[in-house]
Amino acid sequence: MPSRPARRVLAALTAVLTLSLAATGSAATMSSPTAGGATATANPAAEPSAPEPSPAGEPGTGEPTPAESPSGTPTSGTPASGAPEAGTTTPGTSKAGTSADGTPGGGAPSGQPLARTADGGGRVLYLGDSIATENQDEVGRRVRKSGHDYRAAPHSGTTLCDYLEGTGASSLVPAAHKAAALVRDWRPDTVVLQFWGNSWLYTPCMEGVAADHPDYLARYGNDIRAITRQIENAAAQAGIPQPRLVWVVQGPDAFNPDRIPKINQLYEMHVVRAGGLLADAGARVSAPGARYTHTNYLPCNAEETAAGLCRDGRAQLHRDDDPLHFCLAPLTANGRPCPAPSPGVWRYAAAIADTVG
Template structure:
């Protein structure tokens, strides 16, 4: 299949600011289970939504949980924050965490955000309202884990970045991003008291436009995790070639799990599966984007790979 590379890159750039956000409160209720024979209505995300729009209760169809997961003795409480990648993942991740860890789960992703949007004190220069700032949700929910998944918005879409972009001020961009990671970690810790949650930094997959940028963003997460005793979930590795962690690809060989669940091995004849649509190099939802941001409504191998990596990281620290 010929990949319309130029068109894909241009459309991908338009989609970078697109992500979802919760409705009046974070997503916490158990979603309705989709019938395996039906397909939910259209969903995904759109560029340029400067105002927060409510997320959908639509759930991506997903396979049953592992046949013999190690059920933890304690039910962890998990809070999931992030940008468009978290938006499209949130229903699937919640299902896996509930099925495999019996977790209590809340998600509150917002469109086009970066770390500073979840900091208290950003006021109106933020895409996240005060009630859904990381510290506010930690005080309200007292989670055991706070999972943070951010691509690292670098194109000036997020007001709280004060116009600092990767292309025009590279050194300032990375310095600001590292400072915000440290500040966000501190606010989460201060909000939780003596027995704070474990922060889980999700490492991102390859960026075909600026591959070194995402490598350095992940390095910021790694340093912050090391400095604060946080956890890492290398979800990006699950959507990268086995021998080229930072090389972008649209297709990867099907895993054993994907071969056993045919909807997740999109090209069984060649033994390969699609991670991205032809017209979107960034997101992993295989449904077309729509104007109203929503969780992904279709089975998507990249989303399953990412959410399994996150679930495994939480599970390893729960048992």
């Protein structure tokens, strides 16, 4: 049985889910356990949300686009023949956009320069789940400082398959906000993908393939490849160069510590095979030498010290009642850009912006 503090956390997250389900008119049975022994409400980060545009950084609407060709359609819960094989790399090791100690690099590696607009910047599109929803404004602030145009379309509670064209009613993301639709519409140079690996009961496009399901990793790997194909096809249809894809490497999971290293390894393996960059935001919210051990506090950095966010030399990363998100303001049912100075949000956004360059 979970400890008393853990039960308080689960109760708080259950309350958030209940509010969201009431707001959307949806119903879900919250009794299935997750891989870490927590209930489904505490499974991967992101409170569910109705498929509405995010309140900030909202992309323009547009006519729904046709479904992708078969080469880019979402996959079912059954592993395809291209399911990820046993890993040949260790999560956290040096890859494009990261250093050997897990610290994100300062931009594109050799051979992958960021395309620049006439005023010297690029066009950066940011997609993702509730972690992206809470940090979208801070990512935008930092990316714009480097001279880039920026557009964000995160949706809380989502996972990769929600952003695939062809998911229809099973998706929490509307047609105009699908990854391929936004690439055709806005023509970005870089697409940043922030996905924690949501798979719980309010992620219908996962079709019940939760983190403790034997097909979970194979399904997630298939969706990584599917969204890459759809983005590539959309760029070809729009007559633009292929955008750089930046995959955000995730931080520790308080409830299921063994899950995140496997998700991150899928991102690493994909970048090795298909190209792209890794933004190791997870390393910025982990203690040195304990990359996959969850912590609520880390020693302050210079930015946090200057902003007066330190207490006894430590920065708070999570609220005591929410070990999943990084915003220190209370969680809301549908998610929102974080309204409070929050070290975890700042660190996460800085890792992304440093990698974009």
